[in-house]
Amino acid sequence: MTLVQADQLHRVFRMGRGAEDVTAVNRVSFAIERGESLGLVGESGSGKSTIARILVGLERPDAGALTVGGQDQLARPRGRAARLARARAVQMVFQDPNGSLDRRLSVAETLVRAMRLHGIASTAAEARIRTLALLDRVGLTERHAAARPHELSGGQRQRVAIARALAVEPELLVLDEAVSALDVSVQAQVLDLLSEIRRDTGVGYLFVSHDLAVVEEVCERVLVLYRGTVVEEGPTEQVLSAPQHAYTQLLISSTPGPGWDPERVVRDRITFTQAIALDAL
The missing domain is CATH 1.10.287 (Helix Hairpins)
Structure with missing residues (x-):
């Protein structure tokens, strides 16, 4: 069953003052099935992150259509409930958790705020139970609940960022270079964690990366982008073993x-x- 359907997404950045406009995304179409992991690969400037930002609503395309779970992601939401429903459906994990985690909040406070914003936990007791379950899901313990971001390692911070995204029970996780800042051993642990989460929950992934080895490990299909245009797509093993x-x-x-x-x-x-x-x- 199709979870994400993107049709002819197009995004041009207007540079102004006589500078040449930049076409970041050029008529890109793709689909993601429920529970599937789709990889977006390409060098810097290929349009990967712009597509990711469009999916989570941080950028608006100049043209095209986008649905998640059959809901139009590009229509202007009417009211707070509609905005929250859209945000809940698609969550993003960034490359640098330091920039996305509030250093003033403990891990538990970060997760509880996300849940309460989306009406996931109605009582303090329920929030605590869910928080501990989320920490266990991402390989952290109750001891980490009271810690603040600066008291954690880079791998632990990224696990917290993943837990926060999962706290609102999304249908799709957009992972934008989510393991590229981690050292090799920690990267392998987080990749194993992501594979386990997808297997257990059925959440879909859009996995943005420049690292072909990482994409090969976690993605069934891959899109190759060059200057905003899809130049090749197909099953990951096929594309990477016999590129056309x-x-x-x-x-x-x-x-x-x-x-x-x-x-x-x-x-x-x-x-x-x-x-x-x-x-x-």
Whole structure:
């Protein structure tokens, strides 16, 4: 069953003062099934984060349509209840939890505020029970409930950010480079956690990343973006093992690994850039 349906999303940033406008998202269409994890990959400036921000309502497209659970995400919400319902359906986990967590609040206060805002917990006792369950879900304990963000490690802070997103029981989590700031061992733990959460809850993921290895681990399907345009899409294993588009091939060859040749990557990038320039003429 389809959870997210995006059709021909288009977003142009007007630079003004004679500067050339930037097309961040160019007629992008995709769907996410319930419980599915879809990866968005591409280099900086490819439009990944703009699409993520459109999904959670932080950006509005200039054109296109977007539904989540059959509800129009682009129509102006009428009243507070409609705004909260839309926010509850799609939650976002950012790359840097320091920027999204209030350093003045304890972990428990952060989770309780999210639940009460959306009417999830009606009493203090219920809020406490749900808070401890959420902490357990993300691999934290009751001891962490009283801590403030600066008292936690980077991996623990990201687990709190995930718990806060899950606190309102969303249908979709948008994860924007959510593990890229973590060291390798902690990253692996958080990826395992995300896989477990999706398996147990059925929540869908839009997983935004530049790291192909991470996308390969957690996503069934992938969209490859270049300058706001989808250049390739399909099952993750198929796209990454037998890429058809030159840009996808370049992304894969740019990833360090056995037999990696940085000089060849530079040559391939020059060739690709020249080919794109010729096509634009």
